[in-house]
Amino acid sequence: MEEKERKSYPSNLTDEQWEEIAPLYTGMRNCAWSKRELTDAVLYLVDSGCKWRQLPHDFPPYSTVHSFYRRARISGLWDKILEHLVKKTRTNAGRKESPSYAIIDSQSVKTVAASEERGIDGGKKRKAENGTS
Secondary structure: OOOOOOOOOOOOOOHHHHHHHHHHHOOOOOOOOOHHHHHHHHHHHHHHOOOHHHOOOOOOOHHHHHHHHHHHHHHOHHHHHHHHHHHHHHHHOOOOOOOOOOOOOHHHHHHHHHHHHHOOOHHHHHHHHOOOO
């Protein structure tokens, strides 16, 4: 189906953004709607938090958008797009594509593990210090 003029939404991809990720859509089956229209519809849903059935009527039908989203999720397309954009962002910032190391705050890790075993009740400690139970 040819693209018709539709309302512009803040979540729409710019031409430059679309050109950056369009090559990643190779291998997906062709359908009546353009990949850009379908991607814009998914981004609208994510941005607005609306239900699938409440997708504005100037987008492709919600069932088509949902099917596209599901196929892209199962095939790993969304992960490929995010990985590509992270690498590009790092490169544009003058850094290597992938980080060479990571820092983990070990105290935070210990605190989380301990709280899972015992549970946390912030009020108990304060009451004990005041001599009340």
